[in-house]
Amino acid sequence: MTSRRPGRTQARDLERYASLFSSRTQNMRSSPMRDLMALTARPEVISLAGGLPDTSTFPAEDFAKLMSHMAVKATARALQYGPTEGIDEVREAIVRVMAAEGTDVDGDDILVTTGGQQVIDLVCKTLVDPGDVIIAEAPTYPGAVPTFSAYQAEVIQIEMDEDGMRIDVLEETLERLDREGRRPKFIYTIPNFQNPAGVTMSAPRRRRLVDIAHERELLVLEDNPYGLLRYEGEPLPSLYAMDGGEFVIYLGTFSKILSPGVRVGWAAAPRPVLQRMNIGKASADLCSSTLTQLFVAEYFAAGQWEAYMDELRALYRGRRDVLLESLAKHLPAEASWTRPEGGLFIWATLPDGLDTTDLLAKALSRNVAFVPGRAAFLDGRGGTSMRLNFSGVDEDRLREGVRRIGEVVHEQLDLLGSLTGRRPGAIPRPSERATGAEPRVDPALADVLHLPRREDDASRRSSS
Amino acid sequence: MTSRRPGRTQARDLERYASLFSSRTQNMRSSPMRDLMALTARPEVISLAGGLPDTSTFPAEDFAKLMSHMAVKATARALQYGPTEGIDEVREAIVRVMAAEGTDVDGDDILVTTGGQQVIDLVCKTLVDPGDVIIAEAPTYPGAVPTFSAYQAEVIQIEMDEDGMRIDVLEETLERLDREGRRPKFIYTIPNFQNPAGVTMSAPRRRRLVDIAHERELLVLEDNPYGLLRYEGEPLPSLYAMDGGEFVIYLGTFSKILSPGVRVGWAAAPRPVLQRMNIGKASADLCSSTLTQLFVAEYFAAGQWEAYMDELRALYRGRRDVLLESLAKHLPAEASWTRPEGGLFIWATLPDGLDTTDLLAKALSRNVAFVPGRAAFLDGRGGTSMRLNFSGVDEDRLREGVRRIGEVVHEQLDLLGSLTGRRPGAIPRPSERATGAEPRVDPALADVLHLPRREDDASRRSSS
Structure with missing residues (x-):
């Protein structure tokens, strides 16, 4: 082989x-x-x-210690199926991680997923019919391209500059779509240290984007894998925090702050959307790994994560x-x-x-x-x-x-x-x-x- | 929460x-x-x-030992992304497990998935357009029902008796579909100890089903989570073994023989189908957990699994x-x-x-x-x-x-x-x-x- x-x-x-x-x-x-x-x-x-x-x-001895700890407490549980929405302990860890970025979230508004990638897939599954419009940034995350393509979406990519997505171009595009009688299913953005462009959406643009979402009742998918990996400058508020969870679907992941090998990500979303994503997830893979969720929970409970x-x-x-x-x-x-x-x-x-x-x-x-x-x-x-x-x-x-x-x-x-x-x-x-x-x-x-x-x-x- | x-x-x-x-x-x-x-x-x-x-x-001490062993050897790898098709070691374990059921398979014909459920999802993604026909058993696996529904398939369920799916009824149904100019995208069956009916497809019916697949160039999805959990009677050959991997897609999983919490399953399939399932998987969740795949590999390498x-x-x-x-x-x-x-x-x-x-x-x-x-x-x-x-x-x-x-x-x-x-x-x-x-x-x-x-x-x- x-x-x-x-x-x-x-x-x-x-x-x-x-x-x-x-x-x-x-x-x-x-x-x-x-x-x-x-x-x-x-x-x-x-x-x-x-x-x-x-x-x-990541120190091998810490890994071994966390795993032994988990074995003593919860081998049978780690090896068993878990709830589709994720285990409580990992959703508690997510609430803490989002709080560290200044974003309040209710644990019941969270769906644990098999990596952040699954959030993109589930959002498309819930929202996109063939031919539907998705708005994304130009350039956009190369890993989202195959997902958008699989759902046969028409993707309109909006220019960026050093302050992130050009919201003026977005508004022109939305006006044009309006005239054509088309409503985009969602606007996909990576506001922090965008993948691949590396730029960050400015605070005024964030405010305006959230306002547009409210004015037009449009959903925004905020993909934020890197928010905690800031090397200089001041953190900016998340779209989800500005929006209050009405029109923004938040995508988070432990891939870049702990490990992609655990395949644990999450969505925080308005309930009606989250509920359908939950059903979509159950039909896709039943639940994410209980073993790796417990590992993540142990790690965050151990209190060393900020160091x-x-x-x-x-x-x-x-x-x-x-x-x-x-x-x-x-x-x-x-x-x-x-x-x-x-x-x-x-x-x-x-x-x-x-x-x-x-x-x-x-x-x-x-x-x-x-x-x-x-x-x-x-x-x-x-x-x-x-x-x-x-x-x-x-x-x-x-x-x-x-x-x-x-x-x-x-x-x-x-x-x-x-x-x-x-x-x-x-x-x-x-x-x-x-x-x-x-x-x-x-x-x-x-x-x-x-x-x-x-x-x-x-x-x-x-x-x- | x-x-x-x-x-x-x-x-x-x-x-x-x-x-x-x-x-x-x-x-x-x-x-x-x-x-x-x-x-x-x-x-x-x-x-x-x-x-x-x-x-x-499953003994907690064995779990702890396997995990410590993995930590010493491969912490960085366990925590990292892996290839979409799965790591080599787990595909080698799969080859051994399938051999234990009398089925030869080439490791390159295997795609590791996030549980067996993901195989059903990926097969539908690869094959099913809205309105397409899937043939299943009556009753069928309740967890497949939401997946078939999400892909907007028309599911025709074929009666069963104590020898499994009634192949005579299947043939009548295929004839009728033929007359209507419709070709089912695949035939879904759980030949061993069917979920939920508990019945097993007899050897002659297996033979006939594989022959029908060849005669009509139809794909069969053989879902086999329980084959190794036989409590009496003689094992029967898998459809995949009888078919030689031409028209049968095999679904396997470690969920029932080791742990569902690891979320590791697999498909063995004809290359053109497998290739598209691989692309579908990358767009759905990039790869399955490296950590749990390494755990599965360690477990099978330890040689106690048959006991x-x-x-x-x-x-x-x-x-x-x-x-x-x-x-x-x-x-x-x-x-x-x-x-x-x-x-x-x-x-x-x-x-x-x-x-x-x-x-x-x-x-x-x-x-x-x-x-x-x-x-x-x-x-x-x-x-x-x-x-x-x-x-x-x-x-x-x-x-x-x-x-x-x-x-x-x-x-x-x-x-x-x-x-x-x-x-x-x-x-x-x-x-x-x-x-x-x-x-x-x-x-x-x-x-x-x-x-x-x-x-x-x-x-x-x-x-x-």
Whole structure:
């Protein structure tokens, strides 16, 4: 047995089963991060592609102690089914974690999920029919793209700047949709240290977004995995806190503050929505692991979690700084990148004419990886950008990784110059649409990564 | 915080959000077993409603030892994301477990899932569009009913007898569908110790079912959570083994042989189907818990699992016998029930004129619970039947539970006799359609349990 994904399909096999597949499978796209995980599993690869916290910082002896404690108290319970909505102790821990971010929540308004990802899936299940509109940021979380696609949503992505989603553009879009008689099912946003852009929504924009939700009775899905990972500046109130739980669905997770391997996330939502999400969850996986929920509860009851957060923040702040320095050192002067105050990601944009999907193939051959920008869009944009993670790799490897990326970028720039005689173009802002420059996606790689190819781009663009 | 489910909804709240809900929410039904879990959590309640293995049989010291071992070797890995398809070690354990049932499987044909329930969800996601036909058994697994409903499938349920699904009826149904130009997306069966009926599909019927799948190029979903829990008689080959992995999707789980709290199940499936299920899983929850997968792998590597299975079999065999004896002692002569050779459930059918949903309300007031038969049908049938679990409750409580159920049944029979002057009718077979007798479902309870009410029954019946 190998660790690769299920084998490539023979054409004749596909034909045999194709007529049995649901229409949603036509839209389903695999996640580039998931696919890259397999490609980057070898230890010699420096992967800035994942969104992996550094779990090696968690002391093995603490882990063993918590588990032994749980065994003494609750082996039978840990191994048994639990309630769909989650065990009480973990919902109590969630109330404390949200309080640490200044957000009050009632434990009965919480549904424990199998990671934050399941919240996105359940919100779509509860709200989205094929063809329905979801509003997201441009770029958006690459892991949400396959979920939105599986539910056959039409996703409209709203430009961002250094203050997060452009609420003026959002309002124009809502006006246009109004005139077309369409109401978006929800607005998806990551207000803190956005994945992948790294920017944070300003307080006035948060206020305005919540007001819009109330004025128009629109639901907002606030995805907040990184809120506690702030390295500088003042925390801002959550949309959920501003809204009072009327129109905001809050997505939280222990993945980035403790462990993604426990697969414990949560939603806090208005009751009628939460109730349907609960039913949707029961039909999807009955309940999340009781064993890992009890582990999470033990961990938060042990009272060391805030000290561990301090440790993580210090570690990741240092790595962010190293990544920023390395980018300045190795990327060409025409490149630009965001400077996040927290979270895990930096979004870098290369001179126009370069294509990061194309570049990834070359980067992989030098044992370094990133997420190509197209993975963060549903409409083919993002070809000149890349998402770089700084939490999962130590400082020396970060430096070396960026050095290799810089090498590949400069080679491509030289090649581009000698082929076309043209100078690299102006630096596009993160939110700008890629210009008419030829996307030069290696079709084989696009296939491996399930990225949109040129023909897909065209069809996607025309439909949104 | 209380342990109850998310609060009841105010009518005005519902209105506010209703227009945002997807059309599938109209079809979504909550799982009666899940709802009953909350109602039966108090220790004074004897619940024969769950499908709970007795996890108190797993030694706490073994649990602690396995966990410490894992901490030393792999804390960082246990806490980290894993590949969508599952970690290699757990897929190796799966290959061994399937081999113990006489089924060869390639580790690359396996997708690890968040419990067996997720396999049902992913198969529907991959194959089912609204209105598509799924063929299931009558009765079928009550936990599959909400999933089939969420995917807006039309479910046709095929009668069973003591040899499992009536393949002659299946063939007639397939002929009829053929004439209507309809091809079912898959045939769902639990061949071993069926949930809820307790019957096992005979070898000739297995052979014939696999032949039909090949002749008609139809997919079969073989749900086999209990195959290793056989208390008497000879094991029969799996459909997957007979088929060679061409048209059979195999669903396995560690829930009943180790622990449901780890939420680790799996699918073995033809590659083109598995590949799409993998994409569907990544969009649903990224991956299953690495921590619990490593625990499962450690447990199977430790080599004691077959001894533990012997222990479980001895325990559950004894409980099954106690339940059978108690039913003979406490149910009226006109009642009938199945005698399973393994698994966790007995299906009992009461004299015509009684309604088990109605009865459940009265049973709960005496602190005993079961799953009413209607939960195992999508068309309103099953009103005179109930599913009784014998794995989760010790022998004394089983005896006392059945005594209380018997008391309630006799009281209802007396009431029925004095109200109508009529004798209880003939004993319906498990697979027979409930006759025209008035269903007397308490509307409040039907609401709590989200069971179909009379008006729902009528509309469901007319559409299938």
